Amino acid sequence: MYYSRKRLMIDLPEEMTTIWSCTNEKCNGWMRDNFVFLIQPICGQCNSFMEKSEKMLPILANTSPNQTKH
Template identity: 85%
Template sequence: MYYSRKRLTSDLPEEMTMIWSCTNEKCNGWMRDNFVFLAQPKCAQCNSFMEKGEKMLPVLANTSPNQTKN
């Protein structure tokens, strides 16, 4: 019998999460809003502008004390 050590993603609770997604059609970069340090971030992959949106993602808390947006 096989027992996987990986936790299935279906076990994790999900919720609609605010994200920033890249506006460049050739780039699929995105990041969670609560992990952004700028009020208007740029894509880390292609340096294009990003726009706000929502995505269904597993719940994840940012406990960083440095979380302030400039």
């Protein structure tokens, strides 16, 4: 049997999403706001502070019951 690894090209719906971006110029880390558990998150890659911004991303719902920010 032949199994192809080619993925189907499906257009996923996108929306402007609030994200946190790393403030370190050498780091390109970012995370979605609805996946952050702290009021002021710290970059997981370089431990620098992060700032809010927006990015066009595919729609993704966070269904975690632990959604409160400390």
